[in-house]
Amino acid sequence: MRITSKGQVTIPIEIREKMGLLPNTEVEFQIEGNIVRLKRETGSSSRRPRDLINRMRRKATVEMTTDEILALTRG
Numbered sequence: 609m610r611i612t613s614k615g616q617v618t619i620p621i622e623i624r625e626k627m628g629l630l631p632n633t634e635v636e637f638q639i640e641g642n643i644v645r646l647k648r649e650t651g652s653s654s655r656r657p658r659d660l661i662n663r664m665r666r667k668a669t670v671e672m673t674t675d676e677i678l679a680l681t682r683g
Contacts, residue, residue, distance in 0.1 A: 632659060
């Protein structure tokens with residue numbers, strides 16, 4: 609694995625999935641001797657649901673009432 613000229617490294621998908629490192633997850637680096645550890649910041653996962661909801665707001669393209677949506681989902 610190489611560091612780009614911008615100082616970036618791609619974290620393999622297997623590691624991202626196993627550790628729950630999703631887009632916009634806050635991380636921190638810890639240095640211990642000559643070892644660098646990447647750690648998900650405490651509390652960052654609690655902001656994720658709110659961030660997802662905020663990004664989805666006003667994205668709907670179909671205007672339906674709640675009753676119409678329930679009728680569709682209940683078949």
